[in-house]
């Protein structure tokens with residue numbers, strides 16, 4: 550009789566890049582997983598003597614990394630991808646996106662759009678996303694059925710929409726949803742006030758009261774454009790971040806998205822209050838919002854994660870693209886080729902995102918005791934050969950098409966590039982249905 554220990558899964562790989570401990574690459578190692586948790590990381594030869602897994606994955610040409618954490622998205626906007634391009638933020642929102650959302654967004658739209666987004670994200674190695682969108686119940690449903698980890702936005706915006714009538718209604722709906730899903734280990738909830746120009750002081754006060762009671766994160770678009778700063782100066786006499794400080798919103802629970810236009814004093818404030826930033830390089834470039842001062846933020850010690858933003862402003866939900874752009878932009882902007890080296894960018898896309906969401910104890914790195922949220926990248930492709938440093942290739946050469954396997958909480962969601970929880974034919978069918986509906990009725994909008 551074998552005296553090997555029974556476990557659920559063993560994944561053997563050419564390289565394991567745990568992210569924590571930092572800057573380590575393990576060669577010819579295996580991850581032992583039981584009940585969704587990483588039980589051990591050890592040399593392959595030892596693993597096969599010690600464990601009797603129910604399932605073994607032998608990934609001879611692959612690197613295992615922590616699943617990528619998309620720190621800011623509007624998942625359901627996959628259904629609005631490509632509807633309005635080449636516009637600055639305020640014109641994009643006011644003339645195109647908000648009218649379209651007013652006309653089409655309902656619970657079914659968000660369910661179908663988020664499922665489509667989950668498929669795209671899983672295929673690209675993303676295991677966790679932080680969402681801000683209407684009908685968050687549909688987002689929770691889509692995330693739960695896809696098997697992804699998600700932070701669901703309890704959104705608030707101070708105007709009526711197809712989802713809610715006023716701030717109290719938004720908050721009541723969000724809090725009810727949080728209660729409903731409190732026992733789901735893969736779902737967490739953040740308050741998600743849209744932006745300083747759409748949320749009043751009174752509403753921010755209510756959000757802050759709840760967020761402090763529940764110790765929940767607050768996820769907000771902040772300092773995205775010069776227009777936003779001008780509007781704030783005109784209406785309140787101070788820049789948005791100063792208004793947030795006056796209202797008491799600057800804290801370790803704040804996830805400030807974009808943060809493109811910042812003074813040195815504001816960068817110091819963000820560090821002083823231990824806030825996190827969701828850096829969205831593609832969206833910042835496509836909407837011509839500007840270049841966020843990421844190396845200054847990182848040098849100051851601010852926690853910076855990466856996000857894709859929605860598919861209508863990016864137009865991809867691709868964290869490989871965001872990692873590469875973050876690295877290249879930081880170098881170009883700072884004039885320093887050593888700004889944001891590859892290991893640091895991978896950490897931003899994984900552990901920093903998890904820490905921003907308060908999930909750093911359970912995910913974000915390949916660490917014994919954490920959940921098995923893992924992506925495997927196949928390095929047998931021509932453009933990844935030869936390979937002197939797998940972390941260099943991950944950031945500067947690889948793309949999401951190289952992702953072969955994905956696990957969340959030990960459950961396989963992508964196996965040899967095939968989705969295991971979502972039906973691609975069904976996703977195509979539902980997307981085509983929405984395209985037909987939107988194109989048949991939208992001439993005056995776009």
Ligand SMILES: CSC[C@H]1O[C@@H](n2cnc3c(O)ncnc32)[C@H](O)[C@@H]1O
Nearest residue numbers: 623646681682683704706743770859
């Ligand atoms: C309250 S639900 C989210 C709301 O935000 C809109 N949105 C999408 N991308 C951006 C962005 O980059 N800045 C500001 N607002 C954005 C989205 O369309 C929803 O209306």
Ligand SMILES: [Zn+2]
Nearest residue numbers: 623770858859
């Ligand atoms: Zn956004």
